[in-house]
Amino acid sequence: MPKLTIDGKEIEVEAGTNLIEAARRLGIEVPHYCYHPGLSIAGQCRLCMVDIEKTPRPSIACNTQAADGMVVHTDTERVRDTRRSIMEFHLINHPLDCPVCDQAGECWLQIYYMKHGLYDPRMTDEKVHKPKAVPLGPHVMLDAERCILCSRCVRFCDEITGTGELGIFHRGDHSEIGLFPGRDLVNNYSGNVVDICPVGALTDRDFRFQVRVWYLDAARSICTGCARGCNIDVHVNRRRPHHAEGKRVARLKPRFNADVNAWWLCDVGRYHYDFVDAPTRLTAPVRRNNAGTAEIAWDEAVSGVAEALRRYSPDQVGVLASPRMANEDLLALRRVLEARAMRQVAYDVPPPALAEGDDFLLRSDRAPNRRGAELIGLGGDTGGLMASARAGRLKCLWVFHHDLLASGWPAADVRQALDRVETLIFTGTNANAISERAQWVLPAAAWVEREGTFTNFEGRVQRFRSAVEPLGQALPEWDLLGRIVAALGGTPAGGRAELWFRELVRTVPAFAGLSYQAIGDHGQLIPGATSAGAPTPPGRRVKVHG
Amino acid sequence: MTATRTIVFSPDQLAEVRRLQGLYPDKRGALLPVLHMAQDAFDYVSLEVQEYVAGLFDMAPSHVHEVVTFYTLYFQQPKGRHVVAVCHNLSCYLAGSREILAHVKQRLGIGVGETTDDGRVTLQSVECLCACEAAPMMQVDDRYELNLTPEKVDRILGELR
Ligand code: SF4
Ligand code: SF4
Ligand code: FES
Numbered sequence: 001m002p003k004l005t006i007d008g009k010e011i012e013v014e015a016g017t018n019l020i021e022a023a024r025r026l027g028i029e030v031p032h033y034c035y036h037p038g039l040s041i042a043g044q045c046r047l048c049m050v051d052i053e054k055t056p057r058p059s060i061a062c063n064t065q066a067a068d069g070m071v072v073h074t075d076t077e078r079v080r081d082t083r084r085s086i087m088e089f090h091l092i093n094h095p096l097d098c099p100v101c102d103q104a105g106e107c108w109l110q111i112y113y114m115k116h117g118l119y120d121p122r123m124t125d126e127k128v129h130k131p132k133a134v135p136l137g138p139h140v141m142l143d144a145e146r147c148i149l150c151s152r153c154v155r156f157c158d159e160i161t162g163t164g165e166l167g168i169f170h171r172g173d174h175s176e177i178g179l180f181p182g183r184d185l186v187n188n189y190s191g192n193v194v195d196i197c198p199v200g201a202l203t204d205r206d207f208r209f210q211v212r213v214w215y216l217d218a219a220r221s222i223c224t225g226c227a228r229g230c231n232i233d234v235h236v237n238r239r240r241p242h243h244a245e246g247k248r249v250a251r252l253k254p255r256f257n258a259d260v261n262a263w264w265l266c267d268v269g270r271y272h273y274d275f276v277d278a279p280t281r282l283t284a285p286v287r288r289n290n291a292g293t294a295e296i297a298w299d300e301a302v303s304g305v306a307e308a309l310r311r312y313s314p315d316q317v318g319v320l321a322s323p324r325m326a327n328e329d330l331l332a333l334r335r336v337l338e339a340r341a342m343r344q345v346a347y348d349v350p351p352p353a354l355a356e357g358d359d360f361l362l363r364s365d366r367a368p369n370r371r372g373a374e375l376i377g378l379g380g381d382t383g384g385l386m387a388s389a390r391a392g393r394l395k396c397l398w399v400f401h402h403d404l405l406a407s408g409w410p411a412a413d414v415r416q417a418l419d420r421v422e423t424l425i426f427t428g429t430n431a432n433a434i435s436e437r438a439q440w441v442l443p444a445a446a447w448v449e450r451e452g453t454f455t456n457f458e459g460r461v462q463r464f465r466s467a468v469e470p471l472g473q474a475l476p477e478w479d480l481l482g483r484i485v486a487a488l489g490g491t492p493a494g495g496r497a498e499l500w501f502r503e504l505v506r507t508v509p510a511f512a513g514l515s516y517q518a519i520g521d522h523g524q525l526i527p528g529a530t531s532a533g534a535p536t537p538p539g540r541r542v543k544v545h546g
Numbered sequence: 547m548t549a550t551r552t553i554v555f556s557p558d559q560l561a562e563v564r565r566l567q568g569l570y571p572d573k574r575g576a577l578l579p580v581l582h583m584a585q586d587a588f589d590y591v592s593l594e595v596q597e598y599v600a601g602l603f604d605m606a607p608s609h610v611h612e613v614v615t616f617y618t619l620y621f622q623q624p625k626g627r628h629v630v631a632v633c634h635n636l637s638c639y640l641a642g643s644r645e646i647l648a649h650v651k652q653r654l655g656i657g658v659g660e661t662t663d664d665g666r667v668t669l670q671s672v673e674c675l676c677a678c679e680a681a682p683m684m685q686v687d688d689r690y691e692l693n694l695t696p697e698k699v700d701r702i703l704g705e706l707r
Contacts, residue, residue, distance in 0.1 A: 163606070164608055165608055167609055169611060169615040171673070172673070180597075181593055181611070182605040183608075380549070
């Protein structure tokens with residue numbers, strides 16, 4: 001392993017490590033645009049110049065591998081001067097429209113100009129103009145004038161998705177990023193080019209002009225779009241609610257996890273959060289009876305539901321849990337079932353159409369926690385449960401999240417079942433055909449409004465944290481279920497998600513030995529599980545060229 | 547010239563494509579000559595031709611489009627019987643290429659990238675053609691015309707049929 005010196009500090013790195021990464025490990029930032037650890041090296045932007053002793057000229061750090069005895073300087077006068085000149089080159093034709101650019105505040109042209117530029121511009125000629133606000137597909141907007149031609153987006157489409165939509169056309173100062181005429185940037189991962197574009201050339205059509213990035217707060221979380229559980233940051237706008245018409249969740253961004261999603265996120269997951277701030281959110285417990293529909297207080301709802309559960313014998317009650325619920329919620333539900341010795345529980349409601357996975361991250365199982373529901377023992381015969389409801393053997397049905405009337409079951413069968421039960425209870429985040437007719441509606445907090453864990457398809461338990469407060473009176477499911485456990489005479493694990501998790505670890509062997517602390521930011525496999533790590537991108541699997 | 551035709555190489559042409567591809571460690575090396583073949587065979591490299599060629603190289607059409615737009619010698623539209631390419635790079639510029647180009651435009655009555663109505667001449671303005679010692683210069687079809695003056699330009703253009 002080569003040992004080298006960077007800015008007077010010694011470090012040993014694995015062979016093949018480039019100077020940007022070696023310096024990063026010492027906490028030294030070498031400014032760069034085109035280098036991205038998930039992509040091939042292009043050496044295109046020239047910003048990463050460093051001085052290497054015994055080398056006559058500055059060299060690019062991205063394409064220089066650490067070598068034994070190398071002595072590198074990242075902050076000599078010559079390096080600073082080179083950076084300034086390169087910045088000046090990058091900005092020659094740049095429109096400098098930061099005031100109307102959505103990237104402002106997280107733009108590497110701005111950041112590096114302030115850190116390494118600060119020259120007096122000498123450009124007196126008319127700048128070259130290029131197309132602005134060109135939609136590249138459903139999610140991405142291009143401003144070709146702002147592009148610094150780092151080619152990250154091009155390499156992403158070649159090396160990650162293998163779809164090759166983007167190219168750099170024309171030449172010299174007329175070079176511009178674009179699509180083959182008549183084609184669109186449509187692949188399952190198109191949103192990632194916005195993340196990796198260092199400047200405001202590629203912006204997200206969904207996020208554009210919603211809120212300035214400096215008003216955003218972030219929370220570490222997990223995508224709920226499918227069973228992979230990609231690691232994300234949830235960006236929320238709490239400080240300027242009037243900027244996005246009260247929409248609190250502004251965007252989801254990938255968070256690096258080498259074992260799950262690397263740097264990437266699919267578009268299905270990236271844009272799967274609209275329900276959080278949708279007008280259909282359930283914000284107060286509801287009781288519906290002959291006297292009408294009324295919003296009620298939690299105490300009343302909890303005792304009402306507990307009383308309904310007590311009124312029937314355990315075999316007259318059926319529960320349809322959901323693989324969208326967190327591990328903590330599922331355990332709390334199990335405690336409710338145990339309190340009344342209820343046995344008819346299941347979670348597998350067939351979707352209206354089988355979702356498709358792809359050959360990279362996206363799984364056909366679009367629920368984040370099917371594995372958890374199975375391990376916590378809530379699996380059962382869903383079809384049988386519905387059949388006994390239709391036969392009139394169930395008097396009470398409790399549905400979590402599912403819209404049974406928009407499921408894979410024939411609507412007539414579902415209607416027949418719903419008509420025959422006396423008491424229908426619904427728990428979920430958003431209104432649907434089931435909540436509309438339920439006698440009791442218990443509003444649940446969305447995942448970004450609370451803490452918890454999901455178990456992904458490989459058995460990796462991952463934590464998500466709360467980014468905003470629950471809307472209205474909505475409660476985390478472990479909380480509302482805990483209250484029902486108490487009303488039925490049991491003892492809830494406690495008033496924090498973590499306490500439910502501890503009980504899960506104590507009582508369900510599949511989770512033995514885990515803890516919030518050990519799960520940390522990158523997840524922890526349940527005992528016995530193995531992980532294949534983040535899959536090899538399709539663009540690397542098939543040889544696209546020659 | 548603009549009549550539509552199927553964009554497919556003949557078996558002989560395909561054999562030539564394969565021969566050219568075999569000359570390089572990465573077959574993409576043969577892209578330039580194959581694009582020239584396509585331009586000869588189909589008059590110009592339309593988007594359809596670019597997609598066809600991309601298929602022969604297992605490349606995304608966007609990357610063929612990169613190459614076609616990079617070089618001035620590939621035509622994406624039908625071109626005139628003659629191509630006049632005036633150099634506008636530094637040496638020629640200093641030696642008066644701006645006036646030469648303006649003169650050519652005026653004599654032909656077209657702008658850069660355009661073709662005269664009679665299909666006689668297509669005009670281009672291009673980067674350095676490597677004849678700085680004889681600036682200002684232009685390329686007419688396969689010939690270099692050097693040390694241009696307006697009078698010389700008139701004579702050269704007058705000879706194009
Ligand atoms: S659009 Fe962005 S990512 Fe793509 S080449 Fe330009 S600056 Fe780089
Ligand atoms: S692959 Fe699954 S978990 Fe990852 S972003 Fe897409 S939907 Fe979310
Ligand atoms: S990061 Fe090294 S040249 Fe761009």
